């Protein structure tokens with residue numbers, strides 16, 4: 001569809017970790033087919049702090065689910081470090097996700113009856129330990145909590161932590177199996193602005209430790225903290241910065 005648009009393509013030199021090519025996502029409801037994402041083409045540079053920005057309903061979460069292999073495009077493809085996601089079975093995708101993607105949620109989603117340490121350890125149990133032997137998992141959990149400055153709170157339950165501290169534990173959990181990519185849907189949506197900035201500082205630090213962090217936000221201030229970004233409107237890319245993307249001019253956006 002974007003071939004019909006006056007498309008602009010930005011070329012920058014950063015290597016792409018993820019390439020999204022002509023991705024369209026449609027859903028069929030009882031009465032009609034609705035297109036949620038229209039022919040998106042863009043790259044996520046390796047080791048970027050990458051924002052998917054846009055107003056409510058613009059398709060951010062739908063896109064994030066495609067990048068995580070949770071949902072499949074109707075057309076087009078996602079190539080993740082050379083691996084095409086849609087060509088895989090559900091089981092293969094789940095295994096792939098366990099090794100390649102750590103997920104961070106807006107409402108933290110820690111297990112309330114487990115300590116910070118146990119929450120991270122559980123991720124290692126479920127994810128197979130990120131290539132480590134079982135005897136090394138406890139050490140790994142400590143390293144992850146230290147990385148997010150939660151080394152002093154390992155024995156606290158989530159209810160004994162502030163929102164920002166809970167999100168740090170959730171980031172440590174996402175790091176447990178050492179995935180190259182972290183994916184976060186409104187990671188600071190439940191936090192005050194000062195705490196949110198400190199969480200973004202932690203996410204930025206992770207990009208200096210070879211992680212690529214992709215996050216969704218509807219907040220332009222938080223989007224501006226990214227090293228690369230796309231802005232969505234009605235399921236189309238209307239702006240990009242720090243990356244390669246096909247842009248739909250605002251006057252051509254479908255609504």
Ligand SMILES: Nc1ncnc2c1ncn2[C@@H]1O[C@H](COP(=O)(O)OP(=O)(O)OP(=O)(O)O)[C@@H](O)[C@H]1O
Pocket residue numbers: 027029034036054055056057058059060061062063218
């Ligand atoms: N399964 C579905 N069936 C029909 N419409 C859907 C479905 N899932 C999402 N949508 C619609 O697709 C659009 C994009 O939804 P999405 O959740 O991706 O937006 P978003 O930008 O993440 O919004 P928010 O910031 O409010 O979370 C919305 O209009 C939503 O109502």
